[in-house]
Amino acid sequence: MKKEKYNNYLQGLLIGFMALSVSACASDLQTKVAGNLMALSKNQTVAILPIETSDTGQKEMAEMFRLGLYANLKQSKFQLLERYVVDGLLQQNKLTDPANFLTINPMQFGEILGVDAIVFSRINKVERSYLVVHSSIELSVSVQMVDTRSGEILWRAEQTEQDFSGIGKIPTGITTAILAPIQFVTNKFNLRRMTSNMVDKLTSLIKHPSEASEESQFVEPVIAKNATNDLKKIEELQQLKSEWQQALVLDEESELSGFGMEAPEVVAIPASIPVEQNIKSTPVAVKETNRVESEISPLPGKHEIKRSQSAEPIPMNALPTKIAEPIIVIEGVEKNVLPATQSNSAVKQSAPKKPLLYTIQVGAYKTKAYANTLEQFLKRKGYDAFVTRSAKKIYRVQVDRFGSKEDATKLAQRIQTKEKLKNFVTRFSGV
Amino acid sequence: MLLRKIFIFIVLISGLLGGCGTVELTVRKNLDHPNIHPKTVAILPFTLASSAPEDVPAHKLFRECFFNYFSYLGYVDIPLETIDSKLQAAGLRKFKKVLELSPERLRDILGVDAVIKGQVLDTSNFTGGLHAETSIKAKIIMLDLRTGETLWETEHTESTYSGILSPTVVEIIQDQMENVKVHQVLYKTAKMFSLSMIREIPDPSEVWHEKIRLPQITSIETNLKPNQKLHPNDQIYVNLKGDPGLKGSFGIGSWKSNIPLKEIVPGMYSGSYVVQENDEITSALIIGTLKNSQGLAGKRFYKSGMAEIEKTSDL
Numbered sequence: 001m002k003k004e005k006y007n008n009y010l011q012g013l014l015i016g017f018m019a020l021s022v023s024a025c026a027s028d029l030q031t032k033v034a035g036n037l038m039a040l041s042k043n044q045t046v047a048i049l050p051i052e053t054s055d056t057g058q059k060e061m062a063e064m065f066r067l068g069l070y071a072n073l074k075q076s077k078f079q080l081l082e083r084y085v086v087d088g089l090l091q092q093n094k095l096t097d098p099a100n101f102l103t104i105n106p107m108q109f110g111e112i113l114g115v116d117a118i119v120f121s122r123i124n125k126v127e128r129s130y131l132v133v134h135s136s137i138e139l140s141v142s143v144q145m146v147d148t149r150s151g152e153i154l155w156r157a158e159q160t161e162q163d164f165s166g167i168g169k170i171p172t173g174i175t176t177a178i179l180a181p182i183q184f185v186t187n188k189f190n191l192r193r194m195t196s197n198m199v200d201k202l203t204s205l206i207k208h209p210s211e212a213s214e215e216s217q218f219v220e221p222v223i224a225k226n227a228t229n230d231l232k233k234i235e236e237l238q239q240l241k242s243e244w245q246q247a248l249v250l251d252e253e254s255e256l257s258g259f260g261m262e263a264p265e266v267v268a269i270p271a272s273i274p275v276e277q278n279i280k281s282t283p284v285a286v287k288e289t290n291r292v293e294s295e296i297s298p299l300p301g302k303h304e305i306k307r308s309q310s311a312e313p314i315p316m317n318a319l320p321t322k323i324a325e326p327i328i329v330i331e332g333v334e335k336n337v338l339p340a341t342q343s344n345s346a347v348k349q350s351a352p353k354k355p356l357l358y359t360i361q362v363g364a365y366k367t368k369a370y371a372n373t374l375e376q377f378l379k380r381k382g383y384d385a386f387v388t389r390s391a392k393k394i395y396r397v398q399v400d401r402f403g404s405k406e407d408a409t410k411l412a413q414r415i416q417t418k419e420k421l422k423n424f425v426t427r428f429s430g431v
Numbered sequence: 432m433l434l435r436k437i438f439i440f441i442v443l444i445s446g447l448l449g450g451c452g453t454v455e456l457t458v459r460k461n462l463d464h465p466n467i468h469p470k471t472v473a474i475l476p477f478t479l480a481s482s483a484p485e486d487v488p489a490h491k492l493f494r495e496c497f498f499n500y501f502s503y504l505g506y507v508d509i510p511l512e513t514i515d516s517k518l519q520a521a522g523l524r525k526f527k528k529v530l531e532l533s534p535e536r537l538r539d540i541l542g543v544d545a546v547i548k549g550q551v552l553d554t555s556n557f558t559g560g561l562h563a564e565t566s567i568k569a570k571i572i573m574l575d576l577r578t579g580e581t582l583w584e585t586e587h588t589e590s591t592y593s594g595i596l597s598p599t600v601v602e603i604i605q606d607q608m609e610n611v612k613v614h615q616v617l618y619k620t621a622k623m624f625s626l627s628m629i630r631e632i633p634d635p636s637e638v639w640h641e642k643i644r645l646p647q648i649t650s651i652e653t654n655l656k657p658n659q660k661l662h663p664n665d666q667i668y669v670n671l672k673g674d675p676g677l678k679g680s681f682g683i684g685s686w687k688s689n690i691p692l693k694e695i696v697p698g699m700y701s702g703s704y705v706v707q708e709n710d711e712i713t714s715a716l717i718i719g720t721l722k723n724s725q726g727l728a729g730k731r732f733y734k735s736g737m738a739e740i741e742k743t744s745d746l
Contacts, residue, residue: 036685043689045728067629071499071622084505085727088640107732110718114645114728116688148730149685149718196622231714234734238657 029201031157034218036147037209040078040154044116046145047081047109048073050090052098052122060188061126061195065141068199069119076207081115089113098122105230110148117154119145125160128185134166135181139194143202144224151227153218155206161198163190357428358408362421363397364390371395381419388429401428454624456585456631460575468635469544469575469582472506473514474498475537476526477549477569484556485613490526492614493551493567493621500625501547505636507725509543517541538576545575545582552586556613563606565616566590567624573632583632589624591616646721646729648673653717655736662741663708671700671719673729678722683738684715692719712740 040046048069051062066083073080090096093112095104101120109118125140138160145155165184166177184190205212223231362378362385365371371387374397378385384400399415402408408425415421460467474494483489495511502508521540523529529537530548537546553568572584591606609616652670661667669681671692679692679700692700700721706712717733 039685045726067500067503067626070503071496071625074499074502079726080502082505082507083503084636084639085643087636088643089645091640092643107716111730111732114720114730116685147685149682149688149716152685192626193623196626234716235714235737238736 027162027198027201028160029157030159031202031205032155032216032218033205033209033212034152034154034221036150036152036221037145037154037206040117042077042079045079045081045114046073046117046119047086047113047115048083048119049086049101049109049121050098052101052120054123055126058123058126061139061191062123064192064195065121065123065199068196069121069143069203072199072203072207073119076203078117081113086113103226106146106148106151106224106227107230116149117145117147119143119155126191130181130185131166133177133181134164135185136162136164137185137190137194138162139191139198141198141202145206146224146227150221151223151231153222153224156222157202157205159198159202161194161201163194357401357403358405358425359398359401359428360408360412360415360423361396361398361426362415362423365395365397366393368395371397378419383415398426398428399423454585454587454627454631456583456628458583458633459581460583468633468638469573469577470507470639471509471543472501472545472547472573473509473541473543474501474511474547475529475549476515476518477551478526478530479551480553483551483554483617487554487614487617489554489567489617489621490549490551492618493569493624494549496618496621497547497549497571497625497628500622500629501632503629504632504634505639506545509541514541534574534576534579541576544577545573547571547573553588554617556616563609564590564592565613565620567617567620569624571628585628585631587624587628589620589627591620591623643727645727646674646677646723648719648721648729648731651717651719651731651733653733653736655717655733655738657736659736660739660741661706661712663706663710665706667704667706667717667738669702669704669717669719669733671721671731672698673700673719673721673731674698674723680720680722682718682720683712684718686712686715688718688720706740710740712738714739 048066051066053059053062070080070083089112095101095112101109106118109115121141121143123139123141125138127136127138129136129138139162140160141158143155143157143159144153146152147154163184166181205216363371363374365374368387372395375385375387378397378399386398388396388398390396400408400411402411405425412423412425415423474497477490477494477497479488479490498508498511517540518524518529523532523540530550532540549569549571551567551569554566556565557563566588568586568588570584570586573582574580575582609619648671650672654666654668667683669690669692671679671681673679675694675697677694679694679702680689681692681702681704682688682690683704687704690702690704692702695701700719715738717736717738719731719733720728722728
């Protein structure tokens with residue numbers, strides 16, 4: 001009977017200790033993965049970016065956390081880009097502040113680092129508290145893995161880890177009751193151990209995404225905010241470009257039928273690239289990539305195309321291109337040849353009555369607002385730009401009038417070189 | 432006087448309770464100059480001097496664990512499977528024989544600048560009464576295969592200890608419970624060993640920062656037009672200009688990757704993809720990739736058109 005009582009007492013004590021031991025190290029982990037995470041294989045490379053911290057005192061923990069992430073994710077299905085490569089490339093691109101990483105489009109990281117996905121992390125809290133017979137450490141982190149190819153969030157996790165030492169853990173003596181709490185918060189090993197345990201738990205799902213329960217999976221693909229904004233911009237830009245192209249084609253047709261002139265020449269397409277036959281109206285795909293880049297988040301130190309302050313749309317051909325042979329000279333009879341150095345006003349003054357005048361056409365649109373935007377853009381640059389309306393209700397943006405085709409050609413070339421605007425010389429038919 | 436005694440006591444107890452000593456790593460050669468630092472490193476199979484508790488393959492476990500942490504440093508570390516298959520292909524199936532090979536022979540087989548040799552000298556796992564202890568004693572060296580010199584070495588014992596000196600009863604019970612899971616506790620000890628070592632091993636990361644160069648792609652072109660809808664049997668053509676002599680490929684968003692590009696003339700890569708009946712592509716950007724022999728990739732997005740299949744409902 002006595003023995004039974006003793007056993008019960010021991011069992012109770014053990015259960016009590018067990019409960020304490022479980023509560024001693026509290027952990028709160030919320031993690032979700034996307035189905036597409038499973039599609040990552042050894043062919044895909046992931047970069048773990050430097051960790052964002054909110055306090056300089058968190059640097060050591062951040063370094064340990066990143067080390068832990070590397071060591072754990074090394075066991076996953078995908079490749080990891082070496083840390084020194086990540087850091088070196090970020091440094092070369094002057095991206096040294098992790099606090100800015102989330103504002104940068106994942107696609108840009110894809111191009112800068114040559115990776116398929118990136119891992120952003122942030123240390124939210126490293127808190128040590130000491131109250132004579134009780135001390136505690138609380139750590140909190142957030143992690144997000146984003147696919148650079150689509151902007152999809154592949155993994156998102158938030159974790160808080162707490163541990164304490166002191167009276168609650170039943171000290172083995174009076175001395176330890178006082179010393180253990182001090183030792184707990186001052187010994188760096190405890191922080192290292194906690195961080196290591198934290199990363200182990202945090203990464204367990206991403207190492208085995210197929211084991212994710214239903215509630216640990218995103219119901220629908222979630223796109224990172226910065227990627228959503230920029231993808232939207234790209235789509236809008238494409239929409240505008242599509243309209244501009246349509247307008248240009250219409251205008252070219254009207255020019256051809258109206259004046260019997262040659263159509264503007266587009267950039268020569270290498271014979272080895274059959275695809276370009278389909279994109280005649282999209283002359284320089286090469287630089288268009290850069291154009292769009294500038295429409296996305298600008299990178300420090302990188303050349304950015306200045307957009308109009310009012311955020312009005314600027315036609316694609318208002319942005320830099322690399323066209324070597326710019327202009328099509330329209331056939332016509334030359335009259336009143338003026339010296340190249342002569343000013344525009346001089347041109348106007350010396351023009352005889354009802355002369356045959358030439359102008360430079362830089363754009364043509366179905367929408368008047370677009371034409372006006374380009375007109376304003378050119379006026380700000382000091383050109384005598386104006387908008388004319390054709391019989392087919394196409395708004396044409398033209399620059400200056402010339403008595404001679406040569407003079408018009410010279411300015412056209414200058415606009416081409418300086419402003420990177422594709423253009424051609426045509427007859428001036430009045431405003 | 433009393434304060435001094437308390438301080439000494441704290442220091443002593445911290446050391447005992449910590450259960451993790453600092454690794455004393457001896458650097459044999461000054462590695463300050465970038466040309467001296469080995470770039471590619473292979474971690475050779477570790478050996479085990481005596482059998483580990485419950486026959487846990489402690490040497491394999493430690494090697495894998497060490498590799499995971501070592502990869503954080505600025506070396507190009509060769510995957511363990513690659514090392515093992517190269518050694519096996521050279522007829523070296525016994526680990527001990529690998530340790531006896533000359534630096535020249537190792538360099539011939541593995542093609543790396545340096546190797547790491549590891550010997551697990553002793554392992555222990557004991558749980559009884561108030562005492563629980565697990566330890567790994569190992570000797571690890573890095574050998575420069577270009578010169579035959581030892582770059583650094585260490586012999587260290589890493590222990591996780593819990594006993595009468597543990598400050599709280601709960602911790603004693605916790606440690607006892609954990610210590611009986613031999614495989615897990617040995618891995619945990621190996622992890623703490625590796626963590627302590629990584630902090631001491633010379634890290635050449637910063638030496639390479641300025642020298643890293645990804646393959647360059649100067650342009651990417653496709654036949655995709657803005658707002659174009661694709662249909663089955665449509666062909667997406669991709670042309671890419673960049674560094675010559677590399678492995679070119681392109682991807683359609685995250686939906687499909689590694690579609691090969693052929694280098695038609697040096698620096699000009701070309702390829703295509705035919706849209707299939709069951710393909711489901713929504714607003715996907717075309718991404719061109721050039722990969723070099725080290726596995727570094729240069730990527731470029733084509734942003735002037737997106738791949739999008741016309742859904743039946745759109746018709």
